[in-house]
Amino acid sequence: MNFEAIKSIYLFEMARTRRTLMQSVISPVVSTSLYFIVFGAAIGSRIQEVDGVPYGAFIAPGLIMLTLLNQCIGNGSFGIYFPKFTGTIYEILSAPISVVEIVIGYVGAAATKGLLIGTIILATASLFVDISIAHPFLMVLFFVLTAVSFSLFGFMIGIWAKDFEQLNVIPMLVIPPLVFLGGSFYSIDMLPPFWQTVSHFNPVLYLVSGFRWSFYEIADVNPLISLGIVVVFLAACLSITAWIFKTGYKLKN
């Protein structure tokens, strides 16, 4: 194992976070605060409780997930896309470093950043509403598994993307609908039966539901199924990444 190389890539990526501190940390905090003001205060004053949990507190896990997903995909994709774009990828490809090490370096840094910002959002949320965490261990497990899976997912987008438009298309067009329709701001019980069925095909529903269960013990689907879905997603991302490097897809001619 080339630990020095993993460390180098990881620290390089974390240094990028420091350089872009403003957009990395402050903007998610501002946008989350806006969500709390609009959804929590304005709408929340009309919807009193969902399954016995105050509305403001109910949406907190969904908001953390929304930010976590966006951050992990954004960082994971940009981290590998940028060297590809500038050409500095040559150095990664010609270094004595294996696929696993490259992935640990990039995905580890993207996940770390996502977790950092997720934690900041959690802290921000607790300023607005009362948050209780019923199952801290499970909460951390969901948190970390989601961060790693979606950083890996972002990493794949970064390799696949040919230009900046492609780099942005999935984070901008695919993720928000999945998050908004995945029960982040409501319980899917509130939906008509047809849309409840549709929602079950949305992987984000399982993430949000499982994550929320670790806070308040309320869920749209069985938390074990949620955990299973996250693990399956992670495994799928890992196998696709392995295939990418094995074939050199979009990395090596």
Add this chain to the structure above:
Amino acid sequence: MAPIVSIQNLTKSYASGFQALKGVSLDIEEGEILALLGPNGAGKTTMISIICGIVMPSGGRVTVAGHDVVKDFRATREIIGLVPQELTLDAFETVFNTVAFSRGLHGKKPDPAMIERILRDLSLWDKKDTMLRQLSGGMRRRVLIAKALSYEPKVLFLDEPTAGVDVALRKDMWQLVERLRASGVTIILTTHYIEEAEEIADRIGVINKGEILLVEEKAALMQKLGRKTLTVELAEPVAVVPETLAPFNLRIGSEGRTLIYDYETSGERTGITGLLSAIAQEGFRLKDVSTQQSTLEDIFVELVGEAK
């Protein structure tokens, strides 16, 4: 001694069907400087990219210090340094950090003293905290070299190190190559400047359209360069070379209007005096006499031209 780099029947075809390498075989000895000459698109960069792991070969095999570059990539990439042709650098990194990053990537423990030495050697030390995007082209080139030297490679590939570099810097670069060789580093450089190959290489290889046309010691090539031709232009054309001129092995050119004589400048006697007096005795009237010396450039153009 076994060659440090051994390329056997290497081929590369791209998805578009373009064949960049058509069965290249080449051995590179430890400690030598090999210059690869070739026009644009000859396959120089493709070959280097395969050895360094950036491009996958379609066929054939490359070993570096006895290790296969695909199967045993860790062992080979640890000792290979690469200075790419394009000035690709992270815009927002500092000089020192980017060099330290390269060292880490190659699994070497941080060594700030060593990086300082390299940067001083390349006159970059006063720029160590400068962002890379603020550097001039020549400095970026030196940063790329510093990055490659940071992990102490045993085999160094320089892909057109002096393309777009001014004369003074080019001379510095040649001195650096000389110092590296003195420390035991094997150097493979590609160039399309023939004088560069002449100046610093031990051996010269010519590559065109994915094929190696020639690999020779520079000294042997220089001997070919030492050969001159004397062209005698006649007032009246001749059909055959007269018997008396047979010992000179003359060739007839321009439909009998010229007699061409090859001779070596390094020899004791060039035979020119004898030839001219023999021509005079035959009663030929001379219109003009000229001599030409072949250069590496001629050999190169001839080889590349033939391949077309």
